[in-house]
Amino acid sequence: VGALASILTAAPMTAGNAADQSALQVPQSIAYEHEQIIKELTNFAKREVTHAAAVQKALIVIKAHYAKEEAFVLPPLALLPNIAKGAISKDMTLKGMEPAIAMADRTKAALPELQNEHLQITSLMNDLIEAGKADHDEELTQLATRVAIQSLNDLEITQPTTILIGDYLRLRLAKGE
Numbered sequence: 001v002g003a004l005a006s007i008l009t010a011a012p013m014t015a016g017n018a019a020d021q022s023a024l025q026v027p028q029s030i031a032y033e034h035e036q037i038i039k040e041l042t043n044f045a046k047r048e049v050t051h052a053a054a055v056q057k058a059l060i061v062i063k064a065h066y067a068k069e070e071a072f073v074l075p076p077l078a079l080l081p082n083i084a085k086g087a088i089s090k091d092m093t094l095k096g097m098e099p100a101i102a103m104a105d106r107t108k109a110a111l112p113e114l115q116n117e118h119l120q121i122t123s124l125m126n127d128l129i130e131a132g133k134a135d136h137d138e139e140l141t142q143l144a145t146r147v148a149i150q151s152l153n154d155l156e157i158t159q160p161t162t163i164l165i166g167d168y169l170r171l172r173l174a175k176g177e
Helices: 002-010 028-046 052-073 075-085 094-109 111-134 138-174
Strands: none
Touching: 028 052, 028 138, 052 075, 052 094, 052 111, 052 138, 075 094, 075 138, 094 111, 094 138, 111 138
16 A cells, blocks of 8 residues: 555646646556566666566567657546546547547557557567576566566557547547537
8 A cells, every 4th residue: 555655646646627738648557557667677687697688678679669658649548537527528628639639540540550569569578478487587477477468458458448539539529519
């Protein structure tokens, strides 16, 4: 519980008027997860072990991919609480919806590229899982498994959700809401 409290106080939630474009920030839970994965992979990459080069390669790929996700895939997810409350029409103007729609459209256009990156990440994580098992490094095996699962989550849930948010907002705009 203490760790969760420090996370919540370290990264303030986006609150207030959703029409403010600053509301389109990466949800803090995902930003924190990305930060922790990068931190843990960086720690492994610094170790003098046989799989350090593989970890470094994975770290380069993941950092570039996370930067892309944080630029346009993840920010529209910040609107989900308002959408779920039905507050999107009251709290958000046309001007506020346009950036989220543009990000969702960009996500949809980039799906083949994003999917290829996730396949690469999964392949790299599978290599690290095997290296961790061969070296009896449970910590590396668990981290690589966690990253592979997170990558699959992005393919199955995050990217489609971002696209659906854009479609939803576009429909709301078409209805004049």
